[in-house]
Amino acid sequence: MKVIHVGVGGFGKQWVRVLRSSRKVRVVALVDVSEPALAAAREAGGYNGRVPCFTSLQEALRAVPADALVCSTPPDFHREQVVAALRAGLHAVSEKPMANTLADCKAMLRAARETGNTYVVSQNYRYRPEMWTIAELVRKGGIGAIGQVRIDFHKGVAFGGFRAEMEYPLLIDMSIHHFDLIRFVTGLDPVSVQGTAWNPAWSHYKGDCSSSVVFELSNGCRVVYDASWCAQGDYCDWNGNWQIEGTKGTILYRNGEIRLLKVGPRYKVESSETMAPKPPPADSQHFVLADFMRAVKNGRRPKTDVYDNIKSVAMVFAAVKAVKTGRKVAVLDKDSR
Numbered sequence: 001m002k003v004i005h006v007g008v009g010g011f012g013k014q015w016v017r018v019l020r021s022s023r024k025v026r027v028v029a030l031v032d033v034s035e036p037a038l039a040a041a042r043e044a045g046g047y048n049g050r051v052p053c054f055t056s057l058q059e060a061l062r063a064v065p066a067d068a069l070v071c072s073t074p075p076d077f078h079r080e081q082v083v084a085a086l087r088a089g090l091h092a093v094s095e096k097p098m099a100n101t102l103a104d105c106k107a108m109l110r111a112a113r114e115t116g117n118t119y120v121v122s123q124n125y126r127y128r129p130e131m132w133t134i135a136e137l138v139r140k141g142g143i144g145a146i147g148q149v150r151i152d153f154h155k156g157v158a159f160g161g162f163r164a165e166m167e168y169p170l171l172i173d174m175s176i177h178h179f180d181l182i183r184f185v186t187g188l189d190p191v192s193v194q195g196t197a198w199n200p201a202w203s204h205y206k207g208d209c210s211s212s213v214v215f216e217l218s219n220g221c222r223v224v225y226d227a228s229w230c231a232q233g234d235y236c237d238w239n240g241n242w243q244i245e246g247t248k249g250t251i252l253y254r255n256g257e258i259r260l261l262k263v264g265p266r267y268k269v270e271s272s273e274t275m276a277p278k279p280p281p282a283d284s285q286h287f288v289l290a291d292f293m294r295a296v297k298n299g300r301r302p303k304t305d306v307y308d309n310i311k312s313v314a315m316v317f318a319a320v321k322a323v324k325t326g327r328k329v330a331v332l333d334k335d336s337r
C-alpha cells in the first residue's frame with residue numbers, strides 16, 4: 001500500500017516507526033509544515049532522499065499517486081486533510097480525536113459515505129494487553145450483565161501546544177480514548193450524559209481540564225467518569241483506574257493489574273484472582289494499521305472506522321454540551337446511530 005504521511009513530528013514519530021516496520025507499506029511522501037520535523041522523519045524512517053517531502057498536503061496529493069493517507073497532525077487539521085484525501089480517491093487513517101467539533105466529524109462521515117473510501121480513526125488504547133484482556137473477560141460473561149462502571153483518570157501532564165489552548169483539552173483530546181474504551185469493553189451503546197467541568201486555580205490549561213460525567217448506556221448501566229490532566233498527585237496510568245461491576249462480580253483495573261472478583265448473593269466476595277494480561281495479535285497502532293489494510297484489501301469494515309467511531313466521538317461532544325449547559329444530553333442522533 002502506497003502511503004502519504006502527514007504530520008510526521010510529535011506523535012507522528014510513532015507512526016513513522018509503525019509504517020517503517022510494516023512490510024506491506026511503502027511511504028511515498030512525507031508532509032509537515034515544519035522542515036526540521038520532515039528532516040527528522042526522513043532520517044528515522046530510513047527514507048533518505050528517496051521519499052519526496054512537502055509542506056502542503058494538497059501539493060503531495062497532486063504530485064504523488066498513493067492508496068492511503070496516514071494523518072497525525074493536531075485535531076484542528078484532521079477534517080481538511082482527511083476529506084481532501086478521501087475526495088482524491090485515497091483511503092485514510094487519522095489519529096484520534098476524529099476532529100475538534102461534531103460538525104467537522106459529520107463532514108468527515110459524509111465524505112466517507114459519498115466516496116465509499118475507508119476512513120479509520122486510530123483508537124489504539126483498545127489494542128493493548130490490559131484493556132484487550134478486560135474486554136474479552138466481559139465478552140465471555142466473566143462478570144455477567146454489566147450494571148455499573150467507575151473510571152478514575154488522574155494525571156498531572158504539563159502539555160503545551162494545542163492542548164494548552166483548546167477548550168476542554170481533557171474531554172476532547174484524552175477522554176475520547178476512555179469513551180471509546182467504554183464502548184469496546186462493555187459492548188454497549190451510549191444513551192445520555194450529564195456532568196460538570198472545571199479548572200483548578202493552579203491549572204496551566206486555558207480550557208477546563210477536570211471533569212466528572214455520568215453516562216447512561218443502552219442497558220440502563222451507568223458509567224461514572226471522573227478525570228483530570230491537572231491532578232496534584234496519586235496518578236494512574238493512561239488507561240485510568242476501572243471498576244466494572246456485573247451480576248456475577250467485578251473487574252478491577254489499577255496501574256497494570258487486573259483482578260477478577262466473583263461475587264455471590266448479598267454482595268459476598270467469594271474469590272479474587274489476578275488475571276495475566278493477554279496481548280492482542282498486534283499492539284496499538286500496529287493493530288490499527290493491519291486491520292485497516294486487511295479491510296481495504298478484502299472490502300470489509302475495519303473495527304474503528306468512521307461509522308463506528310462517530311459513536312465514541314459523539315460521547316465527547318455530548319459530554320462537552322452537558323458540562324457547558326448543565327443539562328442531560330442525548331449522545332446519538334440520526335447521523336451517529
Ligand SMILES: NC(=O)c1ccc[n+]([C@@H]2O[C@H](COP(=O)([O-])OP(=O)(O)OC[C@H]3O[C@@H](n4cnc5c(N)ncnc54)[C@H](O)[C@@H]3O)[C@@H](O)[C@H]2O)c1
Nearest residue numbers: 007009010011012032033034037072073074075077095096
Ligand atoms: N494515540 C495516542 O496515544 C496519541 C498520543 C499523542 C497524540 N495523539 C494524537 O496525535 C495527533 C497529533 O498530536 P501531537 O501531540 O503529535 O501534535 P503536534 O502539535 O506535535 O503536531 C504533530 C505534527 O504535525 C505537524 N503539523 C501541524 N499542523 C500541520 C499542518 N497543517 N499540516 C501538516 N503538518 C502539520 C507539526 O509540525 C508536527 O510535526 C493529535 O490528534 C493527538 O491527539 C495520539
